[in-house]
Amino acid sequence: MTGGGGTVGQLNVIRTVDGVRAAIAGWRRAGETVALIPTMGYLHEGHLALVDHGRRLCQRTVASLFVNPIQFGPTEDLDRYPRDEAGDRNKLQAAGCDLLYAPTVAEMYPPGFATGISVTGVSGGLCGAARPQMFGGVATVVTKLLLQTLPDVAVFGEKDYQQVLVIRRFVRDLDIPVRIEGAPTVREADGLALSSRNSYLTAAERGQAPVLFQTLTEAVGRLQEGGEVGPVLAEARARILAAGFSKLDYLELRDAETLEPLERTDRPGRLLVAAWLGRARLIDNVAVPEGKAQ
Amino acid sequence: MTGGGGTVGQLNVIRTVDGVRAAIAGWRRAGETVALIPTMGYLHEGHLALVDHGRRLCQRTVASLFVNPIQFGPTEDLDRYPRDEAGDRNKLQAAGCDLLYAPTVAEMYPPGFATGISVTGVSGGLCGAARPQMFGGVATVVTKLLLQTLPDVAVFGEKDYQQVLVIRRFVRDLDIPVRIEGAPTVREADGLALSSRNSYLTAAERGQAPVLFQTLTEAVGRLQEGGEVGPVLAEARARILAAGFSKLDYLELRDAETLEPLERTDRPGRLLVAAWLGRARLIDNVAVPEGKAQ
Numbered sequence: 001m002t003g004g005g006g007t008v009g010q011l012n013v014i015r016t017v018d019g020v021r022a023a024i025a026g027w028r029r030a031g032e033t034v035a036l037i038p039t040m041g042y043l044h045e046g047h048l049a050l051v052d053h054g055r056r057l058c059q060r061t062v063a064s065l066f067v068n069p070i071q072f073g074p075t076e077d078l079d080r081y082p083r084d085e086a087g088d089r090n091k092l093q094a095a096g097c098d099l100l101y102a103p104t105v106a107e108m109y110p111p112g113f114a115t116g117i118s119v120t121g122v123s124g125g126l127c128g129a130a131r132p133q134m135f136g137g138v139a140t141v142v143t144k145l146l147l148q149t150l151p152d153v154a155v156f157g158e159k160d161y162q163q164v165l166v167i168r169r170f171v172r173d174l175d176i177p178v179r180i181e182g183a184p185t186v187r188e189a190d191g192l193a194l195s196s197r198n199s200y201l202t203a204a205e206r207g208q209a210p211v212l213f214q215t216l217t218e219a220v221g222r223l224q225e226g227g228e229v230g231p232v233l234a235e236a237r238a239r240i241l242a243a244g245f246s247k248l249d250y251l252e253l254r255d256a257e258t259l260e261p262l263e264r265t266d267r268p269g270r271l272l273v274a275a276w277l278g279r280a281r282l283i284d285n286v287a288v289p290e291g292k293a294q
Numbered sequence: 295m296t297g298g299g300g301t302v303g304q305l306n307v308i309r310t311v312d313g314v315r316a317a318i319a320g321w322r323r324a325g326e327t328v329a330l331i332p333t334m335g336y337l338h339e340g341h342l343a344l345v346d347h348g349r350r351l352c353q354r355t356v357a358s359l360f361v362n363p364i365q366f367g368p369t370e371d372l373d374r375y376p377r378d379e380a381g382d383r384n385k386l387q388a389a390g391c392d393l394l395y396a397p398t399v400a401e402m403y404p405p406g407f408a409t410g411i412s413v414t415g416v417s418g419g420l421c422g423a424a425r426p427q428m429f430g431g432v433a434t435v436v437t438k439l440l441l442q443t444l445p446d447v448a449v450f451g452e453k454d455y456q457q458v459l460v461i462r463r464f465v466r467d468l469d470i471p472v473r474i475e476g477a478p479t480v481r482e483a484d485g486l487a488l489s490s491r492n493s494y495l496t497a498a499e500r501g502q503a504p505v506l507f508q509t510l511t512e513a514v515g516r517l518q519e520g521g522e523v524g525p526v527l528a529e530a531r532a533r534i535l536a537a538g539f540s541k542l543d544y545l546e547l548r549d550a551e552t553l554e555p556l557e558r559t560d561r562p563g564r565l566l567v568a569a570w571l572g573r574a575r576l577i578d579n580v581a582v583p584e585g586k587a588q
Contacts, residue, residue: 017469114415115433115467121408139409140468147441147469173409174434175311175441 011093013085013100017148020062020101024149033058036151036178037097038142041065042082046186046194048095050155053183055096057153063092064145065102070109071137077279082199101149108144116140119173122165122259126272127283130249135166142167146176154178159185159193161270161285165259185284187213193284200280209277211243216271216286223265224291229253230263240275249274249281253288265291305387307379307394311442314395318356318443327352330445330472331391332436335359336376340480340488342389344449347477349390351447357386358439359396364403365431371573376493395443402438410434413467416459416553420566421577424543429460436461440470448472453479453487455564455579459553479578481507487578494574503571505537510565510580517559518585523547524557534569543568543575547582559585 014020024034035054039047047063054061065088072078085102092100117139128135146154156164164182171180186194191213192206201209219236223229237251254261256268269288274281308314318328329348333341341357348355359382366372379396386394410430417429440448450458458476465474480488485507486500495503513530517523531545548555550562563582568575 021471112415113467114413115464116412118410118412119408121406144469147471150471170409173407175438177315177441177444
């Protein structure tokens with residue numbers, strides 16, 4: 001069951017669909033439950049919290065590592081996306097993960113591959129507007145990973161909030177028999193959301209980056225105190241640009257479930273942001289509870 | 295396990311995803327294998343041959359009956375598509391089928407449904423050109439049916455040859471863990487391929503309809519004798535129109551696996567036709583073996 005990559009004493013690495021199916025079938029025969037944690041690698045504490053989340057729900061956890069080319073646009077960072085499989089393997093082993101599934105691009109998209117999955121509604125706007133190919137690519141690769149492994153549960157981080165909603169949507173629509181779990185964002189002590197792309201930040205930029213989360217948190221506070229949505233968001237946008245971010249893709253208040261734009265806090269909302277700092281496009285989001293009547 | 299529709303002495307009918315999953319889970323616990331036969335109902339001997347095919351491969355067979363609205367275009371025959379669930383149920387029972395799964399449209403596409411599957415390559419041209427929404431609709435509904443039931447095998451008729459290739463393509467691409475079986479077209483004594491849409495034909499049209507298959511068969515004969523593809527196809531097209539068909543959507547020679555156009559019979563080919571006779575759009579296809587060098 002090593003699938004070509006296992007080494008004694010180290011976490012087993014499997015690179016083929018047949019291999020991961022055989023490993024999981026062995027667990028299934030023993031009556032064990034399975035959680036999948038899909039990742040693009042370069043793992044940090046946020047990913048390991050997802051593994052931990054999976055371990056609390058299931059007896060076995062599989063982490064997948066695949067930098068999915070079809071969710072990157074032609075001018076995006078596919079080629080420089082950070083990678084460290086050996087380090088990832090050690091971290092997963094220390095976190096108690098049972099298996100690393102790291103398929104090749106040729107295994108995932110062999111010649112002749114011709115199928116795409118698209119999701120309307122929750123995938124529109126926000127990152128779906130800034131990165132038009134992303135959610136189709138995410139839907140296609142996550143469907144493949146889920147159908148390759150057929151886990152009981154798959155765990156995704158709420159740092160990618162819109163992505164979690166897109167995944168819930170197509171999993172429900174296509175009747176993929178798996179439960180989707182969202183796990184809270186893990187943050188540095190200064191509030192910056194953990195992200196593999198934080199590695200793109202220079203030391204100076206790293207000092208500026210926490211403004212993103214601070215601004216979201218303050219905006220939520222003002223909304224809770226009865227502040228009007230339009231002015232609160234306008235001030236938040238200005239503050240982020242004033243703090244050294246070069247470009248704001250969006251900072252918006254949306255319905256927490258449908259992602260429809262919200263003009264008042266009369267329903268559970270989510271405040272979401274994407275902004276550029278140096279070479280890094282950083283995203284973050286926070287819950288906006290129902291506020292006072294306005 | 296009746297799912298709301300079972301009656302003693304009659305084939306069990308289930309209308310919900312949960313219901314069909316529970317029924318199949320019972321068989322799985324007993325170690326039984328399962329074949330799915332997806333249909334749009336109004337069953338004829340061609341469908342029952344698919345059930346028979348499934349019974350030879352698996353211990354249990356489930357036939358699904360669902361007239362899938364999203365694969366019909368706005369001007370197509372969704373509203374008048376023939377239906378006879380009671381008759382279908384009797385035929386399936388007589389054929390030894392174990393279960394009829396007949397979900398409602400609301401069960402398959404509840405409010406908020408927002409996901410689509412598209413397939414390029416084999417879905418282009420032929421019926422994909424004449425009915426631009428069809429194969430996306432087929433891919434989406436077949437994916438749902440396969441993931442609702444997770445059979446070992448699913449059986450489809452080769453009368454819809456391009457559809458079988460599209461299904462094989464996305465099943466492979468999405469890693470849906472099921473084996474796709476194509477079963478040969480069943481024909482009337484005079485050669486007409488069985489089809490629920492033959493019910494649209496008047497008695498006079500029914501008399502003209504066999505020209506479709508006769509023309510294909512003769513064209514294959516001429517190709518086998520060394521006839522040039524262009525002239526042979528041109529003559530076949532003319533003959534079908536001369537026999538009373540009002541319109542030809544296509545009559546083409548394609549590669550049997552990729553569906554790329556073939557200009558000579560130097561590879562295994564497929565001759566495919568779609569033509570209108572009265573209110574009925576009839577399709578058919580035949581194998582074209584590799585011919586003599588030209």
